[in-house]
Amino acid sequence: MPAPSKPRSAFERYLPHRRWLEWGYWIGVVVISATANTLTVGMELRRAGIAHHPMEPAIWEWSSNLVFLALVPAVAWYSRRFPLVLEDWRRALVAHAAGSLAFCALHVLGMVALRWAVYASAGESYDFGPWGRQLLYEYLKDIRTYAGMVLLMEAYRFVIRRLQGEARLLDAPDDAPPEEPVERPERFLVRKLGREFLVAASDIEALQASGNYVNLRVRGREYPLRTTISAIEARLDPARFQRVHRSHIVNLDFVASIEPLDTGDARIHLHDGSTLPCSRRYRAALKDRLGAAS
The missing domain is CATH 2.40.50.1020 (LytTr DNA-binding domain)
Structure with missing residues (x-):
């Protein structure tokens, strides 16, 4: 008679679905963010009386969010490489300051490249504006996005370690x-x-x-x-x-x-x-x- 199987823990039940749920979360964030921002940007442009093609808000927001999604694995790897620990907080602070700069640079270059490609396919040209001012504007947004991602990932890992046992x-x-x-x-x-x-x-x-x-x-x-x-x-x-x-x-x-x-x-x-x-x-x-x- 076979021995009764040991009941699986909550962590063991979660493991088979882990990657699907993790990616599902980030994909859901991107879809909701891109859709909501497309609608609000379009409303703001119409309210201000600024002429634009109806597809432009969607191009801007989806290009930004798709590059953000592509950077999620890189941020996950980097935050594991430099975890937020009190005993080494100076090293973590310097590392993540540098990480936020790299995140912003990759995000801006990626989304501008996508916009250029989409505009060019329609026979138009995309103007990002003055690069110095625009990069500063994007960095002030991206540093908050990057910090939120790192904090969320650290909190998630903390919960996983508690379920798994540390x-x-x-x-x-x-x-x-x-x-x-x-x-x-x-x-x-x-x-x-x-x-x-x-x-x-x-x-x-x-x-x-x-x-x-x-x-x-x-x-x-x-x-x-x-x-x-x-x-x-x-x-x-x-x-x-x-x-x-x-x-x-x-x-x-x-x-x-x-x-x-x-x-x-x-x-x-x-x-x-x-x-x-x-x-x-x-x-x-x-x-x-x-x-x-x-």
Whole structure:
């Protein structure tokens, strides 16, 4: 009789729909913004008695919003690269000031190029106006848009980490010696939805770098730890864990087999049926470690 399946958490139920909902949100924002702005700009032009082609407000607003949509992945990547953290707020502030300038430049160049193309296809020419004044005007709008995007993305990631469970290293107590070596932790503390529990390092099946986090995989679930893959590698037990890729570390106890690939790389099969990539740089060392263990 098969064992009853464990009920899925809210995060696990959400995962299959995650990308669709994330992109659906941004596409919905663009459609609503472009449509509403097209209507309001057209009304303002008619109210002011400014001659214009009926399609011009739509060209202006949709070109701006489509370029905005194209920049969403870049802002998501950049905000993961430079997260908003209090302990490094100066670096984050400088990085996002530069990011807002790049966002504005790409946004303006993209939308002007689209407008030029549309006007040219109709045998007309598009005049953006004095570039210096217009860039300043656009930047004052775009810096607010950029800041709103970054704050929204950070808030969303915060909620996701709380649903998923976020790991951290155990700290040494202030008034007593640590119960275990802090340099090479045997356990990790995971906080999930306001509750805390300990995860043994030996239970970690694999680790994967993900931006400014490293995901600890435990019994098929992942818990992000704010660190780098190199930093956590130096603190793991080298007798148990092996680097197999620039973004992956595996617990040798969970390796079932290694599948060589024609490229010289390999595919690692774990006991639960999942796989990890192994680059040719680490393949020989992994085979030696597994051969010595057997």
